[in-house]
Amino acid sequence: MAAVHLHPGLDPDLESLWACTLVVSLMHFWYDGFIGSVARKQV
Secondary structure (H helix, E strand, O other): OOOOOOOOOOOHHHHHHHHHHHHHHHHHHHHHHHHHHHHHHHO
């Protein structure tokens, strides 16, 4: 996985933590929306 450079002076560990947090929240919203649309179709 390519490193995401949010800020050149940022600590690499903190940078990875932020990248993971961002990915997890994006996946959460995408998954939540996906499940919501599937549930609406079943009703």
